[in-house]
Amino acid sequence: DVKVTQSSRYLVKRTGEKVFLECVQDMDHENMFWYRQDPGLGLRLIYFSYDVKMKEKGDIPEGYSVSREKKERFSLILESASTNQTSMYLCASSLLLRESEQYFGPGTRLTVT
Amino acid sequence: AQSVTQPDIHITVSEGASLELRCNYSYGATPYLFWYVQSPGQGLQLLLKYFSGDTLVQGIKGFEAEFKRSQSSFNLRKPSVHWSDAAEYFCAVGEGGYNKLIFGAGTRLAVHP
Numbered sequence: 001d002v003k004v005t006q007s008s009r010y011l012v013k014r015t016g017e018k019v020f021l022e023c024v025q026d027m028d029h030e031n032m033f034w035y036r037q038d039p040g041l042g043l044r045l046i047y048f049s050y051d052v053k054m055k056e057k058g059d060i061p062e063g064y065s066v067s068r069e070k071k072e073r074f075s076l077i078l079e080s081a082s083t084n085q086t087s088m089y090l091c092a093s094s095l096l097l098r099e100s101e102q103y104f105g106p107g108t109r110l111t112v113t
Numbered sequence: 114a115q116s117v118t119q120p121d122i123h124i125t126v127s128e129g130a131s132l133e134l135r136c137n138y139s140y141g142a143t144p145y146l147f148w149y150v151q152s153p154g155q156g157l158q159l160l161l162k163y164f165s166g167d168t169l170v171q172g173i174k175g176f177e178a179e180f181k182r183s184q185s186s187f188n189l190r191k192p193s194v195h196w197s198d199a200a201e202y203f204c205a206v207g208e209g210g211y212n213k214l215i216f217g218a219g220t221r222l223a224v225h226p
Contacts, residue, residue, distance in 0.1 A: 035216075043203065043216040044216075099164045104158070107156055
């Protein structure tokens, strides 16, 4: 059974803290993605990676960075958390092919106070 | 720019009734289209996808969708809704060469007994 796991389901952080969200997939997928989900806005792509150490900005990269040191792991980093980054964060992975399905993790609900 | 529109934010149906969720896309080339479902507190699960060929595609849980190029639509249907279908539904179009997805804002489905 394919699996994408995220390190935390719920996270509460203070403004200005550095926050790490971890995602691991066990399917040997080349692509990995980070989205944030907000009511009425659907899912918006923050960053994605198509290979180890390779990354591309998505539609809303400001305030975020990513790291992919190993194929199975993709980390999202909030360098200095702000209240407007309170959101649900979803990680996904897929094969490289354009028609491939993306598999999603359960999400991390981050609250920044 | 590519975009996906889901005109209905909330839909309520009675159990046993038929269902149609609307999706319109804007994309210059032949689109790769997806429908995902998100149950409360869960990640997204793929219901079905369209790449080419037969414009009526079958998915899991009794769902189907029809691709209509002339209307730029990919509406999701189910002939008889079950209470367990209550969830949020997202339409998405594949963009570019790295299997990026653009999501609609989602439609939240409520099912009355």
